[in-house]
Amino acid sequence: xxxxxxxxxxxxxxxxxxxxxxxxxxxxxxxxxxxxxxxxxxxxxxxxxxxxxxxxxxxxxxxxxxxxxxxxxxxxxxxxxxxxxxxxxxxxxxxxxxxxxxxxxxxxxxxxxxxxxxxxxxxxx
Numbered sequence: 001x002x003x004x005x006x007x008x009x010x011x012x013x014x015x016x017x018x019x020x021x022x023x024x025x026x027x028x029x030x031x032x033x034x035x036x037x038x039x040x041x042x043x044x045x046x047x048x049x050x051x052x053x054x055x056x057x058x059x060x061x062x063x064x065x066x067x068x069x070x071x072x073x074x075x076x077x078x079x080x081x082x083x084x085x086x087x088x089x090x091x092x093x094x095x096x097x098x099x100x101x102x103x104x105x106x107x108x109x110x111x112x113x114x115x116x117x118x119x120x121x122x123x124x125x
Contacts, residue, residue: 002023002107002108002109003105003106003107003108004105004106004108005103005104005105005106005118006019006103006104006105006106007101007102007103007104008093008098008099008100008101008102008103008104009100010100010101011089011090013100014089014090014091014093014094014100015089015090015093015094015098015099015100015102016087016088016089016090016093016100017044017087017088017089017093017098017104017115018085018086018087018088019085019086019087019106019113020076020078020083020084020085021083021084022081022083022084023108024073024084024085024086025084027108027109027110027111027112027113028048028110028111029048029073029084029086029113030073030084031073031074031075031082031084032072032073033048033049033072033073034048034049034059034070034071034072034073035047035048035049035070035071035072035073035086036049036059036063036068036069036070036071037068037069037070037071037088037092038066038068038069039067039096042097042116042117043114043115043116044088044096044114044115044116045112045113045114046071046086046112046113046114046115047111047112048111048112050111069088069092071086071087071088073085073086074086074087086113097117098117102117102118103117103118103120104116104117104118105117105118
């Protein structure tokens with residue numbers, strides 16, 4: 001398990017969370033893998049879709065009914081190699097309280113990524 005502190009980016013004034021890392025493959029997030037993002041207990045939980053769903057349209061229907069977000073792992077070229085990337089952009093993030101420049105904590109484990117807003121006012125030294 002690995003944890004990072006990152007920030008929410010900006011995509012035309014909409015929040016954007018983007019994870020670009022070769023280590024995504026180590027936790028099962030390969031290019032073209034489908035994942036589902038849900039907002040649970042003030043946390044975005046991204047899970048690899050390993051359910052036995054008969055069709056893509058059924059998966060989309062299920063995601064819409066649960067106010068989730070369907071994500072397909074993409075890739076970008078970095079130093080002449082393809083690197084897996086996960087992006088969540090727009091209103092779905094805003095609806096759950098994420099804004100550009102927010103600090104976030106990202107926790108990685110096999111098949112699951114958890115993203116939570118970091119409340120810096122609660123950090124005490």
